[in-house]
Amino acid sequence: MITATIGGMSIGIAVICQVLGKLGILGKAAAKAHLGSVQILAVLAASAVLASAPPGRWIQARLTTVLGYSGPYVAAVSVTAAVIALLFVIAGVMRNAANGKTLAAAVLTPLLAVMAPGSTGEVMGHGLALVVSAAAWITRGLTGIG
Known part of the structure; x- marks a missing residue:
């Protein structure tokens, strides 16, 4: 189940990666630790938690009601x-580059997926649970946590 705990931990990991990257303490070790990729996946997981939580489902249900026949478009x-x-x-993630465009895309991907009205949005919302699980598993593997 997707909880606020996963979202909070994901944001925490993203902030730690950002701070370590900016301080330059780790140097070449930061590249070996894939901090950029970890940060992107953590932001993606946190956004997916928000999108698939009750507020995201509420927005999707309201869009379905309001848009009616234009929903498929x-x-x-x-x-x-x-x-x-x-x-x-x-x-x-492939380039290990956590720049502004990549982080913005990580935030927007789940939100845009859930904004689709009707059954498409519902399927995308349920698919986000798989994305969060996969991102948490990859992040845990890259950081050695757990």
């Missing part, structure tokens, strides 16, 4: 934007 635009943002995230 909005869903197509929303899912397309989410996929483009996800490509930025994947590129950032």
